[in-house]
Amino acid sequence: QVQLVQSGAEVKKPGASVKVSCKASGYTFTSYGISWVRQAPGQGLEWMGWISAYNGNTNYAQKLQGRVTMTTDTSTSTAYMELRSLRSDDTAVYYCAREGVIVGALYYYYGMDVWGQGTTVTVSS
C-alpha cells in the first residue's frame, strides 16, 4: 500500500539542527512531490515547503527561508527535511505528505493525499 514512514522523535538543544526522514513506498517516488507541514502543540497546521522528487526543485515558506533545506534520495525513495538554528518555538510535530503528480513536464495538484505518521521534535535546553 501507498505509505510514508517518518523517522523517530528527536530532542534537540536550542541552536542545533534536526533532520527528519520520510520513506515512501507503494508508488513511483519520482512521479510526485513531497510537502512538509508542522504543528506546534495545541496549534494549527503550518506549511513549511515542497520538494519535487523528480528534479529536486524546492519551494520554501518565506518564514523559514535560510533555515530549512529539503532534499530527496531517489535511490531509497526517501525525502529529508533539515531545520537549523532551532528555537523553542520550533517544537512541533513534523509531517511529510505526498503532493503533486508530474505529467510530462508539469505538476498537477490534487491535495496532500498521503501523510506520514508525524515526527515529534522537541527543542529544549
Added chain:
Amino acid sequence: QSVLTQPPSASGTPGQRVTISCSGSSSNIGSNYVYWYQQLPGTAPKLLIYRNNQRPSGVPDRFSGSKSGTSASLAISGLRSEDEADYYCAAWDDSLSGKVFGTGTKVTVL
C-alpha cells in the same frame, strides 16, 4: 500566522448538517483551489476535499465543499460521532508564494 480565517468551533447533533466557513482574500481563495483536511485527535491530517469540491476515493459523500469569491465552505451532512475532529482549509497564496492553512475548526458532535 494564518491568513485563512475559520470559526474556532462548530457543533451539531447526530444526523444534523454542519457547515464550516473559510475566509480568505483575492491572493489565495479568490484565485486558487481550496482544499479541506480532517484531523482526528492524535493523528495525521487526512485529505477530505481537493480542488474546491472534489472528494478523494473513500471519502463519504456526506462531505462536500464549495467556493464563492474569496470564501469557501465545507458541509458535513448526516453528522456522525466519528466526524468529531479538527478541520482545516488550505489554499495557495500568490502573494506569499506558498501554501496557507486556515485557523482550524473543532467540530463537536453533541
